[in-house]
Amino acid sequence: MIKLPCSSYGPMQMEVQKELLLEMYRRMLRIREFELGAMDLFKRGQVKGAVHPYIGQEASGVGVCMALRRDDLIAGTHRSHGHTLAKGADTKKMMAEILGKETGYCKGRGGSMHIAAFETGSLGALAVVGSGIPLAVGAALAFKMRGEDKVCVPFTGEGGSNTGNWHECMNMASVWNLPVIFVLENNQYAVSTKVDTVIKVKDLSLRAQGYGIPGVRVDGFDVLTVYEAATKAVARARRGEGPTLLVTESYRFEGHYAGEPEVYRTRAEVEEHRKLDPIPRFHKYLIDNAKASLDEVKAIDTEVKQEIADAIEFAKASPPPDPATAKDYIYA
């Protein structure tokens, strides 16, 4: 059993099984390798549309989703490969979807920006910033009306917290005491727009005060800190005590989309933040503090790399949707 470090959430210390820690590592690495694979395919022209990489933010999605049960729900954004994988989605069906194949989660109808994996509790990626949040509130309302102890997590960026949706939802979920954990991932940029040019408060968790709910701000590069905060917020929601705003502070290592010129920030700034990379940091933690052997961790590295290679091969070999089915699924 491992003692977690204190987080900015409070003085509580949690005990986490080593197996769970290794699974966190596996999921973070799976996201990283998936995104690198997707970006590579995009640069080769094999992935159409757009890819919005989650690289640098893996600890946030994984820390939150590892605190959830499979039957809890998440709702995502245009940048949600990471959330969906963190919730347990299958890499083959994910990769097939972004290549527009019939074997993808959405049978090639959605693509990178709209991957939904209902089988693992992902309501989907809604690619209009802020628009997925009301869905999470409504699902949470359904849980509450039926007396179920499930919770719902809408992910959004700091940019999304400026939408009317976000504020309407914070208000509605708090006044109805719904089991929602609003995860606000501050990756510092909305496309090219730096957070401090569009939001007055420095500590975004202060926004919770306006809605009478707890606001928590944690290091989004530290998966254990995120996990601990999410676990407390989830427990609170399951007890029927209502929503929490959880702000995870991190940084988007890549451009807004794969191949973006990034004229709005310096290379030096990006390199400075890459030193905070959550994956090597957690790797070191596993060896130094969790009694994991180098071989154990290396085995995960190898397995994940193979898994992504297999997913790419599966996706490439899969058939595209049949044009004769173009009008399927418009109506139920």
Next chain:
Amino acid sequence: MSLGDDGEMTSKEKDATSLGSTRPVMSPDLIVQVPQGIPAKEMSYQEAIREALREEMLRDERVFLMGEDIAKHGGAFGVTRTLFDQFGPERVRNTPISENTIVGAGTGAALAGMRPVMEIMFVDFSGLAMDQICTQAAKLRFMTGGQCKVPWVLRMPQGGGAGKSTAAQHSQSLEVWFAHIPGLKVVLPSTPYDAKGLLKAAIRDDSPTIFLEHKFLYSFRGLVPDQEYVLPLGKCDVKRQGKDVTVVTSGAMVWHAMVAANILAPKGISVEVVDVRTISPLDEETIGASARKTGRVVLVAEACRSYGATGEWGMVVVEQAFDYLKAPIMRVTGRFSPIPFADSLEKGVWPETDDVVRAIQRTMA
């Protein structure tokens, strides 16, 4: 704004509301939908909607209502009044003034297995919720490859009435906004019988359905069968059989068409009235068949003309009945203008019975 309790008025005088036309009277006898001998009672359009909600809530515990002031107050027009007392605050749920989140939360609840019926006070306010209606709910099933369905109904009063002075932001007819979006169904009933049967169908349907209620029909009365019935979505209803001219119309305009048909019958003009009671998906077959039968077509819509429903219906006629046409297709529509407040300006903004009569006569000339 609130228009008070139009639907509560039951006097014969109110039943015969003429939508501003001084003649003739719009009597419930104009549209008979329940055969003699079938047990039925007379109720208003508003009561019929309320009974549909009540029956479906009793039938299926997943059905619940959500909207602004719908609980004790009963909504802007009193449609949900008494349902709060029967079903309580969980299932007749007052919301904050947050149209986009009302609809979005309805979508989320639907994804999680409920069957919400949301109310937005006036269709004019739907602009606040268009992202959730058109960009989220309408597309979710499609873009997730059929992983989910969104079985909700969004009820919105719409339309205007001469002399009501509800002005530019509470009077519009916006059915085509929604009809342009694949994935949505759009329903616009013209009678109490249709309102009840179509709303029950919409609640049971697994696609998101926009249910538009003409606010000046709320007090219109008609017979509704005692026994349960459900009407099909996606079908036109021939409200009156005729052989000389087809009038294709919907909503409150159906009543103008029926009165016009009555005026012209003694003059030897036999008018068929096709009620497009589901705007989308459009039942092209019924429109085409009627146009081929009569060879003359008048299209009547309350909404303003440009890019409106009459353009769509007219093209269906062209595609399906061009060789049968004996006269140019005529259109009677609302003026292409925001709805004015002053009586002197409001007059003429919407079609009246006389306009429909004249258009029919021109196709016969």
